[in-house]
Amino acid sequence: MIPDLGKYAGAVLSSYAVSIGLIVLLVALSVWQSRKARAALERVEGKAKRNG
Numbered sequence: 001m002i003p004d005l006g007k008y009a010g011a012v013l014s015s016y017a018v019s020i021g022l023i024v025l026l027v028a029l030s031v032w033q034s035r036k037a038r039a040a041l042e043r044v045e046g047k048a049k050r051n052g
Helices: 006-051
Strands: none
Touching: none
């Protein structure tokens, strides 16, 4: 199942690691921005409800 990467094993595995790390970073950043936007929207909606 696992291919023999030979002399390129280090480059291939490090590329996989960097790619996975960047994907995790992008997902985490997206979740953080979503929570931040949702909190801001709730604040704005709360002000609108109080003002009528």
